[in-house]
Amino acid sequence: MKSIGVAILGLGVVGGGTYKILTEHRDFYRRTQNVDISVESVLELNRQRALDLGVEESKISDNIAEVVSNPNVDIVVEVIGGVEPARTFVLAALHSGKTVVTSNKELFCKYWHELEKAAKRTNAGLYYEASCVGGVPIIRTLIDGMQANVVYRLTGIINGTTNYILTRMAREGLGYREALKEAQALGYAEKDPTADVEGYDAAYKLSILASLAFHTKVPLEKVYREGIADIAQQDISYGEELGYCLKLLAIGKNDGKGNIEVRVHPAFVHKDHPLASVSDSFNAVFLEGDSVGDIMLYGRGAGAAPTGSAIVSDVIYAATHSEAKYATFKNTQMAEKGVRFITDFKSRYYIRFTAKDRPGVLAKVAGIFAKYNISISDLIQKGEDIENIPIILITHETGECALRRAMEKIAQIEDVVEINSVIRVGG
Amino acid sequence: MKSIGVAILGLGVVGGGTYKILTEHRDFYRRTQNVDISVESVLELNRQRALDLGVEESKISDNIAEVVSNPNVDIVVEVIGGVEPARTFVLAALHSGKTVVTSNKELFCKYWHELEKAAKRTNAGLYYEASCVGGVPIIRTLIDGMQANVVYRLTGIINGTTNYILTRMAREGLGYREALKEAQALGYAEKDPTADVEGYDAAYKLSILASLAFHTKVPLEKVYREGIADIAQQDISYGEELGYCLKLLAIGKNDGKGNIEVRVHPAFVHKDHPLASVSDSFNAVFLEGDSVGDIMLYGRGAGAAPTGSAIVSDVIYAATHSEAKYATFKNTQMAEKGVRFITDFKSRYYIRFTAKDRPGVLAKVAGIFAKYNISISDLIQKGEDIENIPIILITHETGECALRRAMEKIAQIEDVVEINSVIRVGG
CATH class of the missing domain: 3.30.360.10 (Dihydrodipicolinate Reductase; domain 2)
Known part of the structure; x- marks a missing residue:
């Protein structure tokens, strides 16, 4: 049976959850995955926290160089979060040819291209199921x-x-x-x-x-x-x-x-x-x-055990597959040429504003919407207050820019006291 | 770029859908998966059906031996359904060392052990995402x-x-x-x-x-x-x-x-x-x-395109991974020793029966339930008919056997005209 050693960087909520899943399921994975996965090292400055979790004293380290040069470590799990020192530690692991499993969405979305380049150089694996939506695969x-x-x-x-x-x-x-x-x-x-x-x-x-x-x-x-x-x-x-x-x-x-x-x-x-x-x-x-x-x-989408489940699913995948797999797109810092990011997106809008209860306000509002080709699908007018009344409406689909311009004009109507909310409707 | 040839056995609904997805997305997969997947052969007795889909005449075959010995074919997609001739065809493909992708749940659940044994012998892949719940992975x-x-x-x-x-x-x-x-x-x-x-x-x-x-x-x-x-x-x-x-x-x-x-x-x-x-x-x-x-x-869970999507996801996976992967359990015809299949399972039950509208019926029914330790959580009695009334009740959790015995006794009560329905409640 193949033996795989894991290092965990950081024993916070997710790191502790990962440690527990790996140790409590060791026999289960030997039986069902035909692989013996052991935690060989943890990087944790708070030694007591590690000892409380049951980590052997000899496996607790405060030195990343020691962890990534440990010949018993095949896979490094990074669960520190944030950019630094996580980035430096992950790069050190990849440079040493260790496969990395991370839950770090901020690091990954900002430095994916750099991490992938480093991983490819040493043919190391790079896995990130836990970075998005916890235990959902x-x-x-x-x-x-x-x-x-x-x-x-x-x-x-x-x-x-x-x-x-x-x-x-x-x-x-x-x-x-x-x-x-x-x-x-x-x-x-x-x-x-x-x-x-x-x-x-x-x-x-x-x-x-x-x-x-x-x-x-x-x-x-x-x-x-x-x-x-x-x-x-x-x-x-x-x-x-x-x-x-x-x-x-x-x-x-x-x-x-x-x-x-x-x-x-x-x-x-x-x-x-x-x-x-x-x-x-x-x-x-x-x-x-x-x-x-x-x-x-x-x-x-979060929590020690669900996120730990995603991390361990990557650890098992990495432990049972020899081919590392990378992004299926040109992983650069910028988008590819030819890709356009739409900012004037289309949506329906929910709008709540407060108006003086005088005749003609709604007609003026409707007139401005019509000018910008925006049509209204739902409207609620509440007569709760004698002076100022809330008006709620939902538009049909329209462009973001047209809506913003229309709202600027509506805010200028004398009897409109305040634009309270503009919230998009639908996915 | 790697080139992978596919054969499709059967151009029915799912086979036709698979053919369309593979041919229409060929460039897309070249670009995003770095693999050139082409349909090199189809096994289809109805030549016109194949021609109508746009298959080249030279690639239509009515002979499984010809298909599985075709050196341009790496992956065989079986979408015939049912046990025979699918089983014989899949075994022929596996014996020739071709990877098999199938949507055939009946074949797979009945002969999985035999197919896997054949696949392992030639180190061929065996994929079946499409056998369960269509496009859902x-x-x-x-x-x-x-x-x-x-x-x-x-x-x-x-x-x-x-x-x-x-x-x-x-x-x-x-x-x-x-x-x-x-x-x-x-x-x-x-x-x-x-x-x-x-x-x-x-x-x-x-x-x-x-x-x-x-x-x-x-x-x-x-x-x-x-x-x-x-x-x-x-x-x-x-x-x-x-x-x-x-x-x-x-x-x-x-x-x-x-x-x-x-x-x-x-x-x-x-x-x-x-x-x-x-x-x-x-x-x-x-x-x-x-x-x-x-x-x-x-x-x-079904349909040409969703099931085709699952088949093609397996084809791409097989085309881009060199290691074949098999079941993570001892794949024999029977369950492992030590596994017990529970038949006296626990459930809540919805029961509808018809009774004569006379005093004491409910008391008798409740008495029988009590004897079998079954308690009632909901009850509806409808007075729609003068003579015979429907009584609907839901029990708390109880064992299947106890419930069946209780229902036999209830059926024997003189004023109970008929047991109409017994339906389990909850997953």
């Missing part, structure tokens, strides 16, 4: 399941923190601040929640997923990004009234002719769409292929 | 995504025909016969629908999926099977009243200690369960792993 599906298809569309709920917050806002009527606090108390959100709530985490993942789906590098800078921090409770309930759930969506579109659209922002999803029922910290990715049609993958 | 997920997990449970809607029929019965109030006729007219059901409506097709697939998920051969004979032909419209509407959808479920359970349960039968699924929203000819598989928790894969 979305990377493997894109590479080895959907590869027969031209993928036209990818729509995902790929950040668990924001989905938890939005679910709590919808179900319990909480405001954004309250829901965030609750998520932090439960460990679903970081103390500094910026990466999640501002959509950076989802944008990292979308950059990776869209690159694989569309067979060209989709640089992070090309991903349009908006977070959920400005979402008001009212918009969630008005949306519900109109038959929609609010989600932080990651959307990738490809027309097969070099036009690509990638964006992360809050969006209303119709209640009948399979993504509408993806709640709490669950994630899901919806894919549309030219042959397969629509498929969806659903599961836990 | 469930085989790849079990082998290369969930392999880090002990899989405890697999629950699937894995037959599109029956799901279409049950969806139409639920939405349009059709009876079984009407819905079947409609499915036949639309091409969703065969003229002889037995394999689908009696659950054979789902049982074939469950045998394959459970073998992979539980790492032991799960022989077809061990799969308990009931079809949907006896489902009455009333049960669907009573179920709805109680918050349930009726589905033909394939269920596999594994306690990790050698006890396995595999069954295909109609079952009520609670409306909040993700499987409840899988409608029409869509399929989905829900998996529970010890690390990853719950994941679900959803998509089209």
Whole structure:
């Protein structure tokens, strides 16, 4: 039986989960995968944390050079997160010819080209299933399941923190601040929640997923990004009234002719769409292929055990396959020539504004929309306040630029007090 | 660039779909997969059908020996279906050292051990993603995504025909016969629908999926099977009243200690369960792993293009990997020693019976249930008819054997006119 030694860089939540899965399943993998996988080294400055997990003293190291030069180590698992020192450590491992398995979406989306170049030089493997959507095998599906298809569309709920917050806002009527606090108390959100709530985490993942789906590098800078921090409770309930759930969506579109659209922002999803029922910290990715049609993958997008499951699936794959496999596109820092990233994308829009309750306001608003060729599909006018009334409308599909120009004009109408929200509708 | 020649055995619906995908995407695969895949031979007795698809005359054959001895053919795609002549043809291909890609669930679940033995002898590849759940990459997920997990449970809607029929019965109030006729007219059901409506097709697939998920051969004979032909419209509407959808479920359970349960039968699924929203000819598989928790894969389970997509994903995988990969369990005709197949499985039950409207009937029924330690969670009694009334109840979880014995006793109560339906509840 083949023996494979693993080093784990960082025993945080995911590193600790990975260590537990590997050690507790060692016999199971010997039996079912015909390979003996042992953890031969861990890089962890907090020795006590490692000892508490049951790591032998002799296997704990604080020196990356020692870890990557260890002849018993074949595969290096990087679960430190962030760019540095993860990048330096991963490059050191690849330079030593060790296969790398990582869950680091930020590092991967920013330095994939550099890591892949280093991996190819020593013929080392480079695996990253755990970087996107935790335990859901979305990377493997894109590479080895959907590869027969031209993928036209990818729509995902790929950040668990924001989905938890939005679910709590919808179900319990909480405001954004309250829901965030609750998520932090439960460990679903970081103390500094910026990466999640501002959509950076989802944008990292979308950059990776869209690159694989569309067979060209989709640089992070090309991903349009908006977070959920400005979402008001009212918009969630008005949306519900109109038959929609609010989600932080990651959307990738490809027309097969070099036009690509990638964006992360809050969006209303119709209640009948399979993504509408993806709640709490669950994630899901919806894919549309030219042959397969629509498929969806659903599961836990984060957490020690689900992310550890994805890491270990890569470790086992690497341990049982001798051929390293790289990206199926020209992996450079920039997109290929000929690829155009669409910024004036088409969408439907939900708009909430406050107007003085005087005759003629709606006529003026409708006039401006008509001028920009924007038609209205739904409208709610609430007579709650005597002076100022909220008006909610949903447009038919229109261009982002036309809508922005129309909204500027509407804001200038004398009886329009305030534009409260503009939220896209649909994936 | 590597060149790979493919032969397709049978140009029926799936074979034709596969031919179209391969030829229309040839340039796309050259560009994205760095491999030139061409169809070098088709085995098809109906020459006109092949010519109509655009196959060159010289590549049409009616002789399997000619196809498998063709030096330009590396991969043989078998899409004939059924056991013979598919089995003989696949063995001929494997004996010649050709890699085989098949969508044939019946052949595969019955002769997997024999095919694998033949493949190993010549080091040929053997791929079968298309045998289960069409375009949904469930085989790849079990082998290369969930392999880090002990899989405890697999629950699937894995037959599109029956799901279409049950969806139409639920939405349009059709009876079984009407819905079947409609499915036949639309091409969703065969003229002889037995394999689908009696659950054979789902049982074939469950045998394959459970073998992979539980790492032991799960022989077809061990799969308990009931079809949907006896489902009455009333049960669907009573179920709805109680918050349930009726589905033909394939269920596999594994306690990790050698006890396995595999069954295909109609079952009520609670409306909040993700499987409840899988409608029409869509399929989905829900998996529970010890690390990853719950994941679900959803998509089209049949049809020329979705099944063709799965076949071509295997063709590309085989064309770009030199190592053949086989089952991760001892692939014999029987299950391993030590595996026990549970037949007295636990479930909740929906029961509908007709009773005379006389005092004391319910007390007698409740008494019998109590004797067998079965408790009731829901009850509906309808006073529609003066003489005979329908009584619908749902039990808490109980054993299959106890329930059957209790139902025998209940049938003997004088005022019980008829036991109409006994349907399991939950996955």
